[in-house]
Amino acid sequence: MAWVWGEWRAGRHPGREDVRRFVTSLAPEERPVHAHTAQAVAYDFWDAVETARTNRSDGMSRARLPWRGKKYRPLVFTRNYGWRVTPEGRHSLSLGRGRARIVLPLPAFTDRGGALVEAARWGEIKLCWSSNARAWSLHISYRCPEDALPGFAQDWGGERATDGQSSVRVVTVAIDEGIINPLTLAHQAPDGAREVMVINGRSGRAIKRGRNKTVAKLSAMLSRCKNGSRRHRRLTAAKRKAQGKAEARLRDFNHQTTAKANKAVRAVHALHQAEAPDGVTVTMRVVVGDVRGIEQRTNQRRRVNRSTRQQLSQWERGIHEHQLAYKAGLKIEHINETYTSQACPACGHRRKVRGRWYACTNETCGFRLHRDAVGGVNILTLADNDGTLVPAGPDLRVRVTYLRAQPGWSPLQRELHGHHQRTLGHAGSGRQRSP
Ligand SMILES: [Zn+2]
Structure with a gap:
């Protein structure tokens, strides 16, 4: 630097x-x-x-070029270079010529389907130290291009099919991001109704709240004891342990949230592909309401209170977008989401929303919808109409489904839960609620 x-x-x-x-x-x-x-x-x-x-x-005047020296970096190895599997079946990482190697047991690493990914398919490898968990971990990536959904932007040069003979159909999935519900997905079903899937983030918020409380308590205790004392060391270790644990649980929560979203996007693709005439390829477009920057500068503006500021700064939005793009193999577009939580999807009338239900105050309209779904439906309208909110009219129908990302379960627990859910008759897709 x-x-x-x-x-x-x-x-x-x-x-x-x-x-x-x-x-x-x-x-x-x-x-x-x-x-x-x-x-x-x-x-x-x-x-x-x-x-x-x-x-x-892009107008972020506070963006700085890298200036801070780093005390730590993960050790990165690119595909096929600097590491190998020894004849004894060990994993050996090189630190350059003339230096001792790092030799580890060969990781048994499986793909999402549970099949072993052999070392020949490994891509970038990272050896990382987690200072909170006080442990090393090896991160291995691998390519699975056959997994990617047909993307609208990449494969078709960003051209939208306008002529009737086109063999490409573009289906948009709109995503509204939030703190209560991390991801809300909306698309237009083949029958014309808007279908909204709300992924609930309650367990994610519970993890963060628990961690914030524990850390605050330990910090208060730390401030009362002498630096370098035995008690100080013990409290610091406890604080790190709590943070490391919360980190691992949040990672699981984020993966479950994005796995649910990925599954939903794939289901939308399959649904539209099944409905499409022969020879027509359905391509997917994922559009997210742009909230980048909301979490910054909240302190100066003082528009929100302290606990909301904390929630905003701990929001995993970027991680969710990145993981969903990776899992679905799609590029994510951003769209200006101004007024999407206030405008009535049916008539376009605007109002401030209070409570869990959105009720249109335009007397000739009277449209009602669960608040969670309004943003998703409006972002979908924006994406399909080049950024303008075109009211859908009084015939608008919206179906809302709730999905919950539940972290911290073992595979057995998850299987049992699925079994009970199926017995109760609301497996997978969650409960149907009509507006
Ligand atoms: Zn209305």
Whole structure:
């Protein structure tokens, strides 16, 4: 980083490959890692530079170029470089020529279907240290392109089919993100009704609330004892342990939330593909109401109270988008979501919403819908009409389904739960509620 800042100050403009060349040509004592790990460091740094530049040109004036030195980085190995499986069947990671290797047991790593992914299919490998859990973990990625849904933006060059003979049909899934319900998905069913799936985030909020309480209590106790004392050490360890535990549970919660959303998007695709005439390919478009930036600067503006500010800053929105895009194999588009929670989907009349139900105050309309679904339906309308809210009219029908992401269950617990749900007659899709 010092080198790049030096170049900038001298009026030069190094590019991505210049940074890579500089890092990989450092003397071995300055670079105690494998050449491909060094390359990954350089490219990650450059990604951060480009993100900051994009954010700036998007109008985020507070976006800064990377400036803080890092005390920690995961050890990254690119596909096929710097690591191998030894003849004894161990996993060996290189730290560069002339250095001792890190030798680990070979991980038995399975895909989503439960089948073993052999080492030949592994992509990037990361060795990470979790300071909270005080443990090492190995993160291995692998490619499964056959899993991706046909995307509207990538495969068809962003062209929307307008002619009647087109063999491509675009189906939009709109997503409304929120704190109470992390993801609300909406699409138009083949029969014309809007179908809304609300993924509930109660368990995620419970994990965060529990962690915030424990951490606050321990911090208060820490502030009353002497730095470096035995009690101080014990309390710090307890705080880290609580944070590590909450982190693991939140990771599980996020994965379950996005797995539910992925399943729903795939079901929408299958439904429309089954209805489409022969020879027509259904492609998917996922559009999210743009709330980027809401969680920032809440302190200066003081528009919301302290606990809401905390909720906003701990919102997993970006993680959910990233995971859903990855799982469904689709690119996610953003759309300006102004007024989508206030406008009536049927007549377009606006009002402030209080309580759990949205009731239109336009007397000739009187449309009613559960509040959770309004944003999703409106974002869908925006996406399908190039960013304008076209009222759907009095014939609008909306079906709402609730899904719950429940973290912290073992596979057996989950199976048993599924069994009970099926016996009770509301498996998988959740309860149907009509507006
Ligand atoms: Zn209305």
